[in-house]
Amino acid sequence: MPQQPARPAALRGRVFxxxxxxxQGVLTPDQLRGSTWRRVWPxxxxxxxxxxxxxxxxRAVSLLAPSVAVFGGRTAALLQGAPxxxxxxxxxxxxxxxxxRWSPRGRVRVRTAELPDEDVDRRHGLRVTSPVRxxxxxxxxxxxxxxxxxxDQLVQRRVVRLGEVRDAAAALPRSRGSRQARRPREVDPDHEGALAPDLVLRHGQRQAGPHEDQAQAAARARVRRPVAR
Known part of the structure; x- marks a missing residue:
């Protein structure tokens, strides 16, 4: 019987x-424990x-989560194109x-929400919240x-338009956080691609914290700059 290859072509670049x-006989237990593969999750x-x-x-979580799961929050931002x-x-x-119900281990946050069909998108083969959501x-x-x-980053990346976010926030029922979500209505109506200078100056002044990387710090520095006219 021919020996199994150490890295089958079907698994190259894959999470499994x-x-x-x-x-399926693609790998033996000994091969799986070798240096060719990285254990990401149980x-x-x-x-x-x-x-x-x-x-x-x-990608690892997507193999373990319930089929109805949707990636949201900043994970969704990554999948939508704003890493x-x-x-x-x-x-x-x-x-x-x-x-x-699902109780995963490690660096996973699970929250419960009713997501209508229009709030669910698909990116890279994964279910993810829509750009507006x-x-x-x-x-x-x-x-x-x-x-x-x-x-601001989502708008600059052209993931979403400010008008869409403004309309969605205005349509939110009264609930926790809905009042705050309406604050970005303070935008420059002549510049759809950027937040109003007074808004970003008020909320972009915080210096980069100890856990922020260079990209986050750069984003904060950029939103502090006035919008060019």
Missing amino acids: RGTSVVA DVYADVDLPEGHGLIV ELLRVDDPVEVVLPPGT TAVDPLRREPLDDAVVAL
Whole structure:
């Protein structure tokens, strides 16, 4: 019988369940424990050439989470195309519908919310909150200065338009965080691509904290600059 290759082509660049590939005869248990693969989560392995980081954990979590799970928060921002919003200690955020229970280990935050179909998107084969929902959620749930920087980055990355966020925030029912979410209505109507100078100056003054990386610090510095006319 020919010897199994140390790195089968089907698993190169992949994240996978260890029990599945062993059951299928793709790898033996000894091969799985070798240096070719990185153990990311219990029973979840990755090609060792894949870079470590939030994105790798997201792919691992996607194999373990319930099928109804949706990635939200700053994890959604990464998947929607704004990786600068991730901070070094941010957990992977998963949104589950009411009544669904899942208790993962490690750096995963699970919250419960009813997401209508229009608030769910698909990126890189994963279920993720829509661009508008991804922008509105931090405005409701995070300190306003952090949320304004996040919104500014999403707008600058062309993930979402300010008008869409403003309309969605205005339509929110009265609930926790809804009043704060309406604050970015203070925008320059002639400059759809940037927040109003007075708003970013009020909420962009905080210096980079000890957990912020260079991209986060740069984002704060940029929103402190007045909008060019």
